[in-house]
Amino acid sequence: MDTIYFVFQNSLLFTVPLVVVALGGMFSERSGIVNIALEGIMVIGAFFSIFFIKTFQGSIPPQLLFILAMFIAIIVGVLFSLLHAYASINMKANQTISGTALNLFAPAFAVYTARMVQGVSQIDFENNFRIPKVPLLGDIPVIGNLIFQNVYITTYIGIGILVVASIILYKTRFGLRLRACGEHPQAADSAGINVIKMRYTGVMLSGALAGLGGLIFVVPISTNFSGSVLGYGFLALAVLIFGQWKPSRILFAAFFFGMMKTIASTSTIIPFLADLSLDPAIYKITPYLATLIVLAFSSKNSAAPRAAGEPYDAGKR
Amino acid sequence: MEYVIEMLNITKEFPGIIANDDITLQVRKGEIHALLGENGAGKSTLMSVLFGLYKAEKGTIKVNGQVAKIHNPNDAKKYGIGMVHQHFKLVHNFTVLENVVLGVETVENGFLKLKDAREKVEKISKQYNLFIDPDALISDISVGMEQRVEILKMLYRENEILIFDEPTAVLTPQEIDELMKIMKNLASEGKSIIFITHKLNEIKQVADRVTVLRKGKYIATVDVATTSKEEMSEMMVGRKVLFEVEKGEQKPGEVILEVKNLVVKSKHSHKNAVNNVSFKVRRGEILCIAGIEGNGQTDLVYALTGLTPIESGSLLFKGSDITHSTIRQRSVSGISHIPEDRHKHGLVLDYNLAENLVLQSYFQKDYQNNGFLKFEAIYKHATDLIQQFDIRSGEGANSKTRSMSGGNQQKAIVAREIDKNPDLLIAVQPTRGLDVGAIEYIHKKLVEQRDAGKAVLLVSLEMIEVMNVSDRILVMYEGELVGQADPRVVSQQELGLYMSGSKREVIE
Amino acid sequence: SKPEDKGFELALITDVGNIDDKSFNQGAWEGLVKYAEENDITHQYYKPTEQSTAAYVDAIELAVTGGAKVIVTPGFLFGPAVFEAQDLFPEVKFVLLDADPHSEDWTQFRAEDNVYSIYYAEEQSGFLAGYAAVKDGYTNLGFMGGMAVPAVVRFGYGFLQGAEYAAAELGLADVMVKYHYTGNFDDTPDNKAKAASWYQSGVEVIFAAGGKVGNSVMSAAEEADKKVIGVDVDQSPESDTVITSAMKELGNSVYLALEAYYADEFPGGEIVTLRADVDGVGLPQDFSRFTTFKQADYDAVYAKLVDETITLKTNADGGNEAGVPDAAKLGLTAVKITVE
């Protein structure tokens, strides 16, 4: 039982950031802008917020510091994503180009700036943000073990974002309009919706969530940051597609992937896997292979927003 | 006389073409004002300017005598202007209700409040006999229904000035009648309507006045009651147009296509889309499949051309079995296909006109040599067809087809398919959205094919076209052939009975 | 201003990692900087365009263009590059760490007078770490190496032998050691999860010998309230969980080499392995994070390494080609290895 709890708790390490970032991608793509810059935005978000943590660590209580850092990550993510928004909305640029540029820019900028400011590219921080056990809730059998012990506050924030994102998408005027812009912007426009404004909002939301995702990805796995999120922005993109651009499925996809990754790296404490003693390479490959196989049998219909990737042109037939 | 809408001296240019050249349009309150013009005359553009989708280079717009600044559809909305676009602007994966409220949603603390909206939609739907199910997904409903949703959208917004851009092009005769009634109704309530159509009958039937455009220029505005159809069409194309299709006696020859017990599975329901259909097409005849949209005509054509697999039955073309042949094999053996959906199937919109005109023949000896395209021949071919079929576009053979007007896109397809010199021409709604001049031309081409001893299989929803062009009519209803008629003797009413399923006979 | 006017007399070239990797490269760089600053000598580091011998040689050439008189090349990947460069730039001195000059295909080995090759006895450093850990009461250990390169393998084998040695002294029958190479030098969620799973399964202390892998391990240790042993340099400032570090005196040896150069005593042509006897390896002199292990214990066992009472098995005779340890070859009885 402990093993199950442990594996579950650890899979959150992968799942939560992937969900948050993929939801960001969802808002952008649902508004009609493909955002492959998620990776770059994560890097920039993590860079500034961790720099903030490093600066104020010790003078501000950990959980408060963490939350403040999240705000920084969000703001920076939004600002950075504006570059993508401007290029793809105002300039009608090819969205892959602009996204690629941001992906190229972010790590170089992070390393370069860190060196300029503090001499070295790594930014150290102390990871004292983990909550060993949530008071009261942590004692609930099973559930308490699963999600109220050894957690980061980000787990709850991630869950909160997921719930809020689904409500926004399906239950609000904003969500309806956003989806319309991603499916058929001409229809939205002729219904009097400001497509440009909606798309800006979509991209900025993706910036906010990807920036935040960068921070919450890095914090639990290391004690320093050096300008890389190891391709998890691209994995989030994969999760978004796997999740068919829908919140609940994004959760499923991220969880599936996170679980597979955790099992792969902790196979030796999982009894029946430990007995197999397979080559580690097999475990490393499994999450990706399994995803491919699942996709091969579940992708009959793609739910990609129809207008995603196309610059909006009012006169298009 | 007081005008609700005045568009004065409007000029709108696109790269390489002046779509509107100093056009003036004045609409009176409470009238149905028709806008008539050939394909590419600039009607949609003008309306898009009025609706705020395009910004005109020159000219003023006045609403109720006041100069109006309309920069986007939101401004148009403020002036009470609503528009049903030629290509519908509906979000395919939204429900009817969601599409209707889009942009004018009622909310409570930011959350959608659809209850009131639903009631209002149901009320309007009842009032105008629209029979709309607010919860149906757009992707599940028929084109006619989509049209009604567009109308409902305008009514829901309580617009006073309604623009209909070719609303009847995709409707069945019954649906057209319904629409005409609705429009009259609306006008009698004091709403002003701008009505774009190529069908002079419809103008005669409902419009008060008509403004005619030709090649981007204003020609005249006249009263409908005192102007004959012939006069209108002459204004429109600048010459006399024949309305009756001139054709000699048919001389049916050998059977060229034999369809035996054809069954095609439906993608959406358990019922077969095409159920046990058998018929023959002969050389020298135009056989027409008539019927209301959505009764299996599309699937039948897809099965004949190879786009959809056949469940059971067989196809014999020129005596050989093509049941399992590929699309290419059928095409090469002499079947041409003018598809129903020109954007989905007919054209590669990002290719230029020349490239599109060889879409069915690029692999032939004439256009390639050991796999290398012969561009000279391709462009020469394009120039020839452009001339021969009067295809108009900004940059000739080099025009991106995406930028061409709908009518000219259609002409390009017709040109390509007829130029293949097929033994069997399958033409699905070949004149949809075309002006009378173009329709006349295409009908003439179909008859020429027939007279040259080729077979033509025409699928049409257009009653007049069915009656005028065909030599023999088969009526399709719910995937089955339910009637056979001779256009020289059958009445429109009788055909209507077959089409609605009220009458059926066994076909040999 | 032409760069040659100023010039950089001392140069360092990085291979895989960055100059500020908090372990290997940084250790060497700090030694160089220390000497340069004390003596007011210009210095600079260079990054090759890609990871290839040719690119390393180009970087060396660039450094020479930039006026370098001594070039420090840390890392075994520099073996073939320095092999070429020693002939191309005979007037320039090379301090090659963790390697000796050899041809790309390992057929020729030759160190000219302008090359000083330094190896470190990582197995001794690892030995001390393993010894200290078991002596301090830990019986459930982990070794998490980065990639199975020779130096990392030596750390690992030494660690196992140190644990065995302590177990024998203490009369312990069972010391469990989980043994793993992560395949990278990064702080990834996978590495973190792996480390966390070890701690979860009862491992008390993990020796993290792989650059930033250590950061993942520390992160997991901080969560699980367990311990870490650092590598290369004293990593205790990075996390409170680091009880000690298996060091090699990178900075110091670079410093000494430079000192020798300026004293005209550059040990050109020499290939040395710095061992305990010259203080080339060791643990930091801070024993406060141990409970029972004391300076005296350390000094005692260190002396045995110095006088070679204790000799250790390394790459060739301790395991297989891929760096997987062999209990029999390493003479392990009390220590039970689980290779993952």
Add this chain to the structure above:
Amino acid sequence: MNKLLKSKGFQNASASILSIIFGFVFGFIVLLISNPANAVGGFLTILSGGFTGGMKGLGQTLYLATPIIMTGLSVGFAFKTGLFNIGASGQFIIGAFTAVFIAVKATFIPTEILWLVALTGAFVAGGLWALVPGFLKAYRNVNEVIASIMMNYIGMYLVNFMVVKTVFDAARNQSMTPTRAIIPKVGLDTLFNGSNVNLGIIIAILVAIIAYIVLEKTTFGYELKACGYNRSASQYAGMNSKRNILLSMVIAGAFAGLGGGLLYLAGSGKHIQVVDILAAEGFNGIPVALLGLSNPIGIIFAAIFVAYINVGGFYMQLYKFVPEVISIMVAAIIYLSAFSLFFREQISAFFKKRTEGK
């Protein structure tokens, strides 16, 4: 002359050049901010790029351009046919491994042709690797982006595993040296003395030209593009759209795979490191393809340009600048090139005015 100025190719090229100029200006500002004293010198070094090191520098430029021409082609070719091949990284490393494997293990093949056989192997292996996402896209409707991302990781782990099992140099934790299958230098090494440039650059350019001809001049290219633009229409026209999607992915993959072979058999002492890091060359293909407007000929120039300023960035270290500046500049250039539509409109408006003014 006027015709040339108004031609699309000219306007495209001048739009790209404009973004390069603005990108340089941005880079200069970065340099100024970080180190004003050395900014001018550093910047001039970037500008003189490959020329900084004389013929050798130019040779290095061509050497560095070789693999990214191939991965750029891989991405660009797929783009042209409506697919986003983000999997060049995996295809590249699989190609690289296959080449090295053949080079080391196929001792029975004569040395004179071994390199050729190994490159062919790389080409085929890259193609086969892309067959998987191609097949999934064509027949199972799996988005090629996600399938390619998965294949990147699978490729990386598999190659690591295979290197260790087959051609492992344990002492350096990397693949063995493929001494017997080095791509000939064909005199380029004397022309560009001291550099690693070899026949590979000529192969890459030839492949690009062939790709151009296939795309623009042949019925096959016509089909591939038609299928990319409008799959339904290509079906209607009797093309086998599934086969085309599959082939287009396979060709793209083969290009990337060949790129891997060309780099690792270049004789520059490049080895496959057994590290869990995706091959960067694959991702570098994306900006190259974009800068080259997905046109194979444009891609040749784009790759050479990127290599050129990277060489400049390398030399710039003499001014105490970190080479990351180059990435920042390339990013700025790519970003601005996204505005090419805007630039093009400006340019064509400019020339229109001029001709009208006459």
